[in-house]
Amino acid sequence: xxxxxxxxxxxIGALIFGALFLVFYFVSIYNGLVRRRNEFKNSxxxxxxxxxxxxxxxxxxxxxxxxxxxxxxxxxxxxxxxRSGAVTANQNMAGNINNKEGMAEVMxxxxxxxxxxxxxxxxxxxxxxxxxxxxxxxxxxEIQSTENRIAFSRQHxxxxxxxxxxxxxxxxxxxxxxxxxxxEATLWEITNKEERENVKVSFE
Amino acid sequence: xxxxxxxxxxxxETYVLTLHFVFAVIAIIAISNILLFxxxxxxxxxxxxxPWEEKKVYYLLFTCFQLLLILGGMGFKVLQxxxxxxxxxxxxxxxxxxxxxxxxxxxxxxxxxxxxxVASGIPSPPIYLLEGEPSINAFVAGFHxxxxxxxxxxxxxxxxxxxxxxxxxxxxxxxxxNGDMKLNTYLVGVLHGIQMISILGSSMMEMxxxxxxxxxIRRRRGGGKIWILGMLFHVIGYLGVLxxxxxxxxxxxxxxxxxxxxxxxxxxxxxxLVSTFKKIYANDKSQYLKCGLHDVxxxxxxxxxxxxxxxxxxxxxxxxxxxRILRIDPSFKEESFLRNEIKSYKEKIxxxxxxxxPIHPNIMDKVRDELEGMEIDKSLILGSKVLMGAILLDPxxxxxxxxxxxxxxxxxxxxxxxxxxxxxxxxxxxxxEYSQNPHxxxxxxxxxxLHLSHVDFNKFESEEQDVIDFIxxxxxxxxxxxxxxxxxxxxxCLGTLRSLSKKDKLAFLNxxxxxxxxDKKINLQEYLYYSIVSAFLKKEKAILGGRVxxxxxxxxxxxxxxxxxxHTGFPEDHEGARLAFxxxxxxxxxxxxxxxELENFKISLLNKNISKLKRLSLKDKELLIDACIILIKFDxxxxxxxxEALRSVGAILEVPxxxxxxxxDKS
Numbered sequence: 111x112x113x114x115x116x117x118x119x120x121x122i123g124a125l126i127f128g129a130l131f132l133v134f135y136f137v138s139i140y141n142g143l144v145r146r147r148n149e150f151k152n153s154x155x156x157x158x159x160x161x162x163x164x165x166x167x168x169x170x171x172x173x174x175x176x177x178x179x180x181x182x183x184x185x186x187x188x189x190x191x192x193r194s195g196a197v198t199a200n201q202n203m204a205g206n207i208n209n210k211e212g213m214a215e216v217m218x219x220x221x222x223x224x225x226x227x228x229x230x231x232x233x234x235x236x237x238x239x240x241x242x243x244x245x246x247x248x249x250x251x252e253i254q255s256t257e258n259r260i261a262f263s264r265q266h267x268x269x270x271x272x273x274x275x276x277x278x279x280x281x282x283x284x285x286x287x288x289x290x291x292x293x294e295a296t297l298w299e300i301t302n303k304e305e306r307e308n309v310k311v312s313f314e
Numbered sequence: 315x316x317x318x319x320x321x322x323x324x325x326x327e328t329y330v331l332t333l334h335f336v337f338a339v340i341a342i343i344a345i346s347n348i349l350l351f352x353x354x355x356x357x358x359x360x361x362x363x364x365p366w367e368e369k370k371v372y373y374l375l376f377t378c379f380q381l382l383l384i385l386g387g388m389g390f391k392v393l394q395x396x397x398x399x400x401x402x403x404x405x406x407x408x409x410x411x412x413x414x415x416x417x418x419x420x421x422x423x424x425x426x427x428x429x430x431x432v433a434s435g436i437p438s439p440p441i442y443l444l445e446g447e448p449s450i451n452a453f454v455a456g457f458h459x460x461x462x463x464x465x466x467x468x469x470x471x472x473x474x475x476x477x478x479x480x481x482x483x484x485x486x487x488x489x490x491x492n493g494d495m496k497l498n499t500y501l502v503g504v505l506h507g508i509q510m511i512s513i514l515g516s517s518m519m520e521m522x523x524x525x526x527x528x529x530x531i532r533r534r535r536g537g538g539k540i541w542i543l544g545m546l547f548h549v550i551g552y553l554g555v556l557x558x559x560x561x562x563x564x565x566x567x568x569x570x571x572x573x574x575x576x577x578x579x580x581x582x583x584x585x586x587l588v589s590t591f592k593k594i595y596a597n598d599k600s601q602y603l604k605c606g607l608h609d610v611x612x613x614x615x616x617x618x619x620x621x622x623x624x625x626x627x628x629x630x631x632x633x634x635x636x637x638r639i640l641r642i643d644p645s646f647k648e649e650s651f652l653r654n655e656i657k658s659y660k661e662k663i664x665x666x667x668x669x670x671x672p673i674h675p676n677i678m679d680k681v682r683d684e685l686e687g688m689e690i691d692k693s694l695i696l697g698s699k700v701l702m703g704a705i706l707l708d709p710x711x712x713x714x715x716x717x718x719x720x721x722x723x724x725x726x727x728x729x730x731x732x733x734x735x736x737x738x739x740x741x742x743x744x745x746x747e748y749s750q751n752p753h754x755x756x757x758x759x760x761x762x763x764l765h766l767s768h769v770d771f772n773k774f775e776s777e778e779q780d781v782i783d784f785i786x787x788x789x790x791x792x793x794x795x796x797x798x799x800x801x802x803x804x805x806x807c808l809g810t811l812r813s814l815s816k817k818d819k820l821a822f823l824n825x826x827x828x829x830x831x832x833d834k835k836i837n838l839q840e841y842l843y844y845s846i847v848s849a850f851l852k853k854e855k856a857i858l859g860g861r862v863x864x865x866x867x868x869x870x871x872x873x874x875x876x877x878x879x880x881h882t883g884f885p886e887d888h889e890g891a892r893l894a895f896x897x898x899x900x901x902x903x904x905x906x907x908x909x910x911e912l913e914n915f916k917i918s919l920l921n922k923n924i925s926k927l928k929r930l931s932l933k934d935k936e937l938l939i940d941a942c943i944i945l946i947k948f949d950x951x952x953x954x955x956x957x958e959a960l961r962s963v964g965a966i967l968e969v970p971x972x973x974x975x976x977x978x979d980k981s
Binding site for chain 1: 416429432433434435580
């Protein structure tokens, strides 16, 4: 016998159930956003790691190349100068994702370094004994791999940021994102013309 | 469509297909339930009706039973397939590439894997090289991301340029990234569960047919009807598996498209992926993996691995190559590719086959680096791969080497190679040169065995004259060598004899056996040397998927092995042997073994028993080696014969035991 009281009870039960469901739903959205935010912050740091790797490799490369390239002092010195510029810029930015000016500086310095490295690599073609040197070949492979890693880490950063951004913009996530202040993340863009031309260094 | 859209489509397709799969399973359960109810209602009860309350209980019980059957079958299969990727890669003959390798080719692979790991955000798995595999392929294996491995064929490394290799690695990473191993394992598991229904049906049929009537069911009412019901179950289960497989195949194909699209996402280099596919297309004769285990890794490879030898359509796990290319490059036209381009790709591949040098596993590099600046015939070392497992004996070795031995099994350190080389150096150059010639190697081995058994033997069957002529001289040389030099010399000779035909190898072994038997008694040293030689010469390419036997069912054989080791360590000292045996028995085998007394020993039995142990799992083998090492270590002194025995146990069980642990004493 369904009395009015019973109906009411069922209604209240359904309401409580619905409310609980909504709470869990929103919590899961919130958690998803937090996860994605941490993910892109982490992948930003990954770029740092790869840049560091590049900076560490260069002294070795220059030392090895020196023996073969006595006449190309300028190029070598340009590489060293560009490296120290990049290292300083990175230190100034101090890994702060919100430091937009610092980030621009880093991009510029790294682009300069890419250019200088590219010129050094071009010399490689002109000096056969340099090209056939075993140590040099090993270093070349490392540099190429590092360049790839830098590109990939930026790309990964951008993929993750895109994921995060679309996650925070879609309905109904957008309410949660606004309520808890999930700010839009910026993509890594190549602003520098020189780097745009020098994204890929090929040594083959 | 860009690759993100491709990914979305493939994921959606997988989703839909998985739903189909789930519905198929539910349908099968429902149909077989209905069948049973109808069967019970009309066939078995023959009109007599039970009260509904009672029937309800039966039906419920049956449904539960059926669910249990399916879940059990599934759980069993999933557990079976869960073994880590390393096991699979090793089973396929993969060679681990170390991250710190100095070889440029290998360094390249390590770097590429690391690069894709950056691009995908997944930590990089261990890498294996499938040496000598001419096809262009790669696979990932393992259930979880953290125990996964990636394996790449030598053909891929040889034929693909750096960017193309990157796309191949990225494709494999995508399988990891998308969790395809798990999905596939579960699908296979469910299929196995459904198969249980068909097995249930067929056993119902068996139970009620046949004249012996063991179960006595036929005599009772309704036996024939149970048979019919069984047949229906069998058919339903069979159809279920059939449809399930079809759906699974479609899912696998979708996962491949997804992996292709994800690979493009990781590398942003669709051009290289297309050219990789084109190269595989052109190379298609050797497109398939030579080694086995297709069921396990087939779906994880870049391309099809399976070939149907009987003709007919192969058991596909991958979509058509041209279809895959088309998805990435919509302008691709198969006819014009076949007409114009394929020739140039084929030429490139044959050219590479001719000119490229082999990709050495890193251990070879180590030897080579080690050898630089050393005055030693390099071909001697590089030619003999056995040396890699070289065991060199040193009577001065003492206790405290337990861990060292274990650590060096299958893992040769630089020290040990340095040591191997110094010991090799101490073998006279003349003898070393002889060991490079197959004829003289044979003579040297004959010489070793003649020397050990102190006989004059002259009945050599099917042996060339110059082998026989050289035997007296070889025996002379052997006699002047120290005992510790004999095993390294055997290794060198075996390395040379590897190239003999199978028939020659067996004839040679037969001759050796006759020498060993000639004096009517066999001493342990002879036996050990003989088993090393025969284990090496009889070794074929690892038989994959061979049945692994549990240690429990081989306890007699294990008893034999451990007893032998105990007696070897304590010649003429029965009490000592018993003490050592008891210790190992207690610590490693829970006291379940019994020492076999010396007078009950027969070398022929030993041989038979130990070779059975080959089928143990790697873990059990490790336990055995461990036990042997404890025995050797037990009395704080190590006899040369003990180490020879350990080495030969290793050779028979096919676990390499290099002897680097002795190098310290030498230096």
